[in-house]
Amino acid sequence: MYNLPATEARQRWSDLIDHAHREPVAITVRGREQVVVLEAELAHRALEALEDAIDRAAVDQARRELADDPETLPLKQVARELGITLG
Incomplete structure (x- = not known):
């Protein structure tokens, strides 16, 4: 699973969506997983x-x-x- 800090996720939203089609993306806050974005x-x-x-x-x-x-x-x-x- 790919990890991405929340600040980067906000800045690169379309990249995050593209990546989530390939594998789940864990959004982190202060290094701790908060949510996971994955293909529907x-x-x-x-x-x-x-x-x-x-x-x-x-x-x-x-x-x-x-x-x-x-x-x-x-x-x-x-x-x-x-x-x-x-x-």
Whole structure:
């Protein structure tokens, strides 16, 4: 990742945008990263992947909780007890 001080980023905005199409650019203030500028398509893919990972973690957690819950009953058993026919 390319680093660029904020003062230079302001002065060379169009160069920063051009560079961000090739690789992410970290904007720094006093040597510390503050924000990252990256190509829109890459940002969208990264956010989608992050959302998918969060969803998978939530499903895994729910499955663990269900597996540990002695009160959990299979759907077929609940339907049978309620007189419901599953398709």
